[in-house]
Amino acid sequence: MGHTDTSIKAAAQMALLVDYFVELRASSPNGGRRSPTRSIENTAPLNVDTLSHIRASVREIKEYVDVESPGTVEPLPKDDAAVYDWCVRNTDWDDEALTRRRDALMYRQYLEHTILTGDAKIVRRHRCPGCGTLSLHWRRSAGSAVCRNRNCRTPDGLASTWTLAHLATAYITDQESRQRRAT
């Protein structure tokens, strides 16, 4: 098996980012020395330009495989978006906990790529891990999702906020239990 639903999603968004970067670079009058700016500027959750985001994402996947599957001999693919299939191929365990962590990592990157390409509304399609309602909104300044349900509060009385990593883990865990119920 070379891919999962999550790796396909992550790869598609990565490809979109790569397209953005390559396209902007090509159209830049001074040979692409400036960072990509277009829609990314308004929604970027992280203070990095697209290329360094892509590089960091690939590096994170590579480091993950190095640690979890140290015997991997297959070299990293040249195509950045192919890194997720590569990851799945080289970490194809029969271990639920490991698979869940891997899929949550890829899904978190999928969310990051999606937000970076301008679609911060992606977080609204995820249920709040605190109250289970569709009340999440992306708060760019904080780089996290905040729940707008007034009854969903921290012990200090503040609005619940969630990192993308937390949302990703919640999503993958939920998917898993759905699949289990369906079989």
Ligand SMILES: [Zn+2]
């Ligand atoms: Zn909530």
